Amino acid sequence: MRVDIVTIFPEFFQVLDVSLLGKARQDGIIDVRVHDLRDATTDRHRTVDDTPYGGGAGMVMKPEPWGQTIDAILDDAAGQPAVPAEGSGSGDARPLVVFPSPAGTVFTQATARRYALEPHIVFGCGRYEGIDQRVFDDTAERARVELVSLGDYVLNGGEVAVTAMIEAFGRLVPGVVGNPESLVEESHEDGLLEYPSYTKPALWRGREVPDVLLSGHHAKIAAWRHEQQIERTRRVRPELLPPELR
Numbered sequence: 001m002r003v004d005i006v007t008i009f010p011e012f013f014q015v016l017d018v019s020l021l022g023k024a025r026q027d028g029i030i031d032v033r034v035h036d037l038r039d040a041t042t043d044r045h046r047t048v049d050d051t052p053y054g055g056g057a058g059m060v061m062k063p064e065p066w067g068q069t070i071d072a073i074l075d076d077a078a079g080q081p082a083v084p085a086e087g088s089g090s091g092d093a094r095p096l097v098v099f100p101s102p103a104g105t106v107f108t109q110a111t112a113r114r115y116a117l118e119p120h121i122v123f124g125c126g127r128y129e130g131i132d133q134r135v136f137d138d139t140a141e142r143a144r145v146e147l148v149s150l151g152d153y154v155l156n157g158g159e160v161a162v163t164a165m166i167e168a169f170g171r172l173v174p175g176v177v178g179n180p181e182s183l184v185e186e187s188h189e190d191g192l193l194e195y196p197s198y199t200k201p202a203l204w205r206g207r208e209v210p211d212v213l214l215s216g217h218h219a220k221i222a223a224w225r226h227e228q229q230i231e232r233t234r235r236v237r238p239e240l241l242p243p244e245l246r
């Protein structure tokens with residue numbers, strides 16, 4: 001899987017060299033390439049922003065550097081088709097270009113599962129008050145474009161959102177996580193929040209571990225854990241419960 005990231009803060013993504021994703025990059029499972037948007041500027045100040053037409057506070061990112069950078073990435077990728085992950089992908093052979101935005105559709109575990117099957121994703125990290133709309137419209141001529149939000153709060157740019165998304169889908173790419181079993185019983189994976197976890201010691205600051213977990217009775221443990229999932233989801237995120245469990 002190939003991932004391209006366009007940003008004015010390339011150093012931000014050194015974090016992707018650490019831990020699980022760092023190993024996935026070293027193993028060649030995920031090929032991450034970071035592009036400095038300013039490399040596509042032509043003026044002495046390497047300008048990427050300008051004042052908004054129609055007035056208003058803040059600055060908007062100019063379309064030219066974006067158009068040039070995205071074209072270069074897509075042209076390069078067209079020459080080296082990336083290998084799709086196992087499993088059925090979108091079926092649309094065009095590359096996927098994702099722009100984090102407060103105005104986007106909310107990123108969920110279902111999005112992460114879908115992205116994990118894509119052979120190539122380009123992430124565009126905006127800053128300032130966002131990117132000139134024509135960049136999205138022009139890119140949509142040759143790629144699938146998605147505006148994606150991490151949630152209902154405003155960040156200063158797309159870099160944190162892209163880091164979170166890459167972590168969320170990267171761990172689902174086959175070969176990245178050592179034990180795929182560990183991906184199954186997770187919050188949101190089956191639509192419910194995860195059950196509480198315990199480990200040694202059996203007694204800590206006067207607090208014990210639920211007896212059922214010490215019973216060795218696997219069916220009872222599984223039943224208790226599922227009940228805990230439903231109880232926790234009902235308490236914390238009732239909207240996630242399927243209608244029959246509400």
Ligand SMILES: COc1cccc(Cn2ccc3ccc(-c4cc(N)[nH]n4)cc32)c1
Binds near residue numbers: 100125126130152157
């Ligand atoms: C575009 O409208 C904006 C309005 C006010 C501030 C900003 C700042 N900003 C610039 C680029 C950018 C990319 C993503 C996000 C973002 C995503 C989520 N979930 N929250 N915030 C915020 C971004 C943009």
